[in-house]
Amino acid sequence: xxxxxxxxxxxxxxxxxxxxxxxxxxxxxxxxxxxxxxxxxxxxxxxxxxxxxxxxxxxxxxxxxxxxxxxxxxxxxxxxxxxxxxxxxxxxxxxxxxxxxxxxxxxxxxxxxxxxxxxxxxxxxxxxxxxxxxxxxxxxxxxxxxxxxxxxxxxxxxxxxxxxxxxxxxxxxxxxxxxxxxxxxxxxxxxxxxxxxxxxxxxxxxxxxxxxxxxxxxxxxxxxxxxxxxxxxxxxxxxxxxxxxxxxxxxxxxxxxxxxxxxxxxxxxxxxxxxxxxxxxxxxxxxxxxxxxxxxxxxxxxxxxxxxxxxxxxxxxxxxxxxxxxxxxxxxxxxxxxxxxxxxxxxxxxxxxxxxxxxxxxxxxxxxxxxxxxxxxxxxxxxxxxxxxxxxxxxxxxxxxxxxxxxxxxxxxxxxxxxxxxxxxxxxxxxxxxxxxxxxxxxxxxxxxxxxxxxxxxxxxxxxxxxxxxxxxxxxxxxxxxxxxxxxxxxxxxxxxxxxxxxxxxxxxxxxxxxxxxxxxxxxxxxxxxxx
Numbered sequence: 240x241x242x243x244x245x246x247x248x249x250x251x252x253x254x255x256x257x258x259x260x261x262x263x264x265x266x267x268x269x270x271x272x273x274x275x276x277x278x279x280x281x282x283x284x285x286x287x288x289x290x291x292x293x294x295x296x297x298x299x300x301x302x303x304x305x306x307x308x309x310x311x312x313x314x315x316x317x318x319x320x321x322x323x324x325x326x327x328x329x330x331x332x333x334x335x336x337x338x339x340x341x342x343x344x345x346x347x348x349x350x351x352x353x354x355x356x357x358x359x360x361x362x363x364x365x366x367x368x369x370x371x372x373x374x375x376x377x378x379x380x381x382x383x384x385x386x387x388x389x390x391x392x393x394x395x396x397x398x399x400x401x402x403x404x405x406x407x408x409x410x411x412x413x414x415x416x417x418x419x420x421x422x423x424x425x426x427x428x429x430x431x432x433x434x435x436x437x438x439x440x441x442x443x444x445x446x447x448x449x450x451x452x453x454x455x456x457x458x459x460x461x462x463x464x465x466x467x468x469x470x471x472x473x474x475x476x477x478x479x480x481x482x483x484x485x486x487x488x489x490x491x492x493x494x495x496x497x498x499x500x501x502x503x504x505x506x507x508x509x510x511x512x513x514x515x516x517x518x519x520x521x522x523x524x525x526x527x528x529x530x531x532x533x534x535x536x537x538x539x540x541x542x543x544x545x546x547x548x549x550x551x552x553x554x555x556x557x558x559x560x561x562x563x564x565x566x567x568x569x570x571x572x573x574x575x576x577x578x579x580x581x582x583x584x585x586x587x588x589x590x591x592x593x594x595x596x597x598x599x600x601x602x603x604x605x606x607x608x609x610x611x612x613x614x615x616x617x618x619x620x621x622x623x624x625x626x627x628x629x630x631x632x633x634x635x636x637x638x639x640x641x642x643x644x645x646x647x648x649x650x651x652x653x654x655x656x657x658x659x660x661x662x663x664x665x666x667x668x669x670x671x672x673x674x675x676x677x678x679x680x681x682x683x684x685x686x687x688x689x690x691x692x693x694x695x696x697x698x699x700x701x702x703x704x705x706x707x708x709x710x711x712x713x714x715x716x717x718x719x720x721x722x723x724x725x726x727x728x729x730x731x732x733x734x735x736x737x738x739x740x741x742x743x744x745x746x747x748x749x750x751x752x753x754x755x756x757x758x759x760x761x762x763x764x765x766x767x768x769x770x771x
Contacts, residue, residue, distance in 0.1 A: 267432070271503075271536045276334060277645045281584055283438045283514060283538050288647055291537065293505050297337050300500040301327065303385065304492060304509035304517070305342040308369035309350040312376050313559035314574075314589060315544040315552035319510045321575055322541050322583040324382045325701055326508075326648055332700045333644060341499055342385040343492055344370055346392050347485055352474055362475050366392075376562040380571045381702060389495040391486065398486045399479045401494035401528060402466045406481060410527045414457040417469030417482050421524050423462045432532040435462060435523055439515040464520050466490045489520035493528065502529040508539040511584070512551075542586040552589070560589075572704050573598045579650040579701060600654060604698055605705040607661045611691040614668070615684060624667050626683030633690050636660040640697070650701070657697055664690050720769055723749070724760060728767035 268285040274296035279288040293299045303323060306312060330336040345351075346366035355362045377384065391398070402419055405411035410429075411421050423435045455461055465487035470476040476483045496504060509518065518538055525534035543551035552559055565574065577597035581587040636656050643652035664687070698705070727749050734742030750760045753769070761768050 269533050271533075276336070277641075278330075278334065278648075279646055280537055280539070281647050283540060293336065294503060294536075299330070299336045299338045299506070300504045301338050301340040301506045301508065302492070302496045302500070302504055303340065303342045304507075304513055305344050305388075306370075306373050307345040307348045307350060308366045308373060309348065309354045310369060310554060311561050311563075312373050313552060313554070313561055314565050315559065317376070317380055317382075317562050317565065317574070318544040318578055318587055318589075319541045320377060320382050321380060321578045322587075323508050323539070325575070325578060325650065326539065326583060327383065328700055328702050329644055329648055329650075339387075340385040341387045341389055341496065343495055344388060344390045345488070345491060346370065346390050347475060348488065356473075363392075379566055380562065380574065381704060383702075387499065389499065391491045391495075394491075394495050394498070395477050395486070397494045397498045398490055399477075401490060401497065401524075402479070402481065402486075404528055405466065405524065408527070410524075411466055412459065413481060416457040418457065418465050418484065419467035419481055420458050420463045421466055421520070421527070422459060423464075423523065424460050426523055426527050430532065433523070433526060436519065437522060438519050438538065441515065464489060464516065466524070489517055490524065492517075493521050493525045493534075497525065497528065502531060502534070504535045506537045506539055507535040509541070511540040511542055514538070514540050539583070541583050542581070544587050544589050547588060547590045551586075569594055573601055575701070575703060576601050576654075579654055582647070582649060582651060584647070600658065601703070601705070603658060603661055604694065604703065607665065608691055608695055608698075608705065611664075611668070611687060615688060615691075624683055624687055626686035628667050629664060629683070629686040629690055632660055632663045633686075633693060637693070653697065657694060660690065661694065720758070724767050724769050727760070728762070731762065731767070 268282055268289065270290065271292050271294060273292050273294040276291045276293065278291040280291045281287070282289045303320075306316065327338055327340065331338055344366075347362065351362055351365050355365045358365065374384070402411060405421065406413075406419065409422070410426055411419055413419050427433050427435060467479065467481065467490070468484050468487055470483040470485075475485060477485055496507070507518065507521075518535075518540075522534055526532060545551055546558060573594060574597070577589075577593055578587065580593070580597060580600070587593075636659065639656040640653050643649035643656065646652075668687070727746050730742055731746040733739070734746065753760055757771060759770055761770075
């Protein structure tokens with residue numbers, strides 16, 4: 240009995256501790272009103288999948304945290320922006336949502352200033368150089384550019400106005416170092432619904448977890464963070480009524496996004512490493528500014544890119560691979576497929592094995608589309624396939640794909656389903672020739688085209704481009720044309736000797752088809768030539 244009593248006491252003690260912990264850490268997510276989509280998205284505040292409801296069906300606001308331009312982007316950045324590009328494409332082209340996207344460019348920051356001092360060139364030259372490099376990398380990966388780019392240095396007046404309001408309502412204060420800080424405890428005190436630490440459980444009294452961005456002695460509380468950094472000698476400075484300086488990192492996104500979208504944003508996206516403290520601080524100061532409990536309705540966080548058996552890829556760990564180095568050995572389509580094979584919120588492994596798997600999927604999709612298109616073009620009447628099998632498999636695939644995309648954009652599930660459709664279709668095509676006369680088979684080119692059209696639609700939705708890496712070099716083109724012309728010349732010579740009208744007709748057909756492509760063939764007695 241004593242043992243049972245002790246166990247009950249320990250259980251009650253543990254329950255009380257657990258209750259105290261959860262009531263402190265759990266924050267509520269408020270389901271927005273508006274247009275309900277069929278999608279469910281993982282919500283880091285609710286910590287579960289929730290219905291995706293947009294404020295306006297015809298204008299879906301999307302803000303993405305962009306780069307700090309002090310160095311070249313690496314493939315960790317590429318995987319983040321690629322996966323966000325895939326999500327936007329799904330929303331736009333599959334679900335028909337009219338996304339209006341913005342991205343910030345942080346063009347003033349400690350790292351930019353340090354790089355400026357190291358290279359002994361102006362800060363603006365550093366930021367312009369690496370922003371240009373960033374967009375070139377995004378274009379090379381065929382990642383769509385945002386509708387609007389917001390640069391920090393071009394919007395300093397918005398940042399000053401934002402901070403001024405927080406000071407006026409006593410939710411920010413000026414520290415002894417001259418910097419302006421956000422007052423987290425005051426923010427929580429004015430509204431019980433305001434909880435700092437919505438997105439990630441943290442130990443509030445632990446400076447390491449809080450990742451304090453200034454000396455604790457200058458702040459009232461360890462979790463307070465800088466809105467405005469006081470001017471320092473040798474650094475770029477902007478004037479403000481609360482003192483010269485430059486903005487803190489978090490305030491930039493809040494002020495610029497607010498100026499563009501207003502007091503509510505449907506989607507705010509970035510890497511998982513931004514969830515805390517960056518996005519947490521954005522949410523707190525924006526809720527304070529707008530006097531609301533929920534500024535962003537849906538935070539989307541992309542998992543890290545990892546090397547095999549290694550930590551995440553980051554510049555601080557010095558284990559990065561540049562995007563330009565990546566594209567020397569892996570084309571943009573293969574990398575996009577590699578991103579599709581992992582759900583956006585999970586970590587993605589970058590390895591030769593993963594790239595080979597991605598490349599095999601690319602070849603499977605591409606070969607199927609090419610082969611069926613060629614088959615249809617060459618023989619649109621005589622192809623006989625089992626349309627019942629094809630259409631049944633197509634119907635099943637459409638249902639699986641729709642379900643997968645509605646469940647937090649399960650792109651790996653989509654690729655698996657489409658691969659199964661391709662496999663079944665190939666089997667039907669390969670067995671049709673020997674069963675042309677079966678009463679269960681009939682000429683059904685339409686069913687085959689329905690399948691290939693659906694596969695193409697999926698690839699276009701995801702942004703897969705099967706022409707990637709297919710451009711033939713000038714040297715290879717010349718060699719191929721020489722082979723073709725020499726073969727045609729030999730066929731023509733033999734046909735002339737044998738008076739073979741069919742052979743000569745084939746030679747004429749080749750000449751005529753080449754002419755349509757802007758290539759002229761000329762026949763002489765001993766040789767045939769060509770020119771463009």
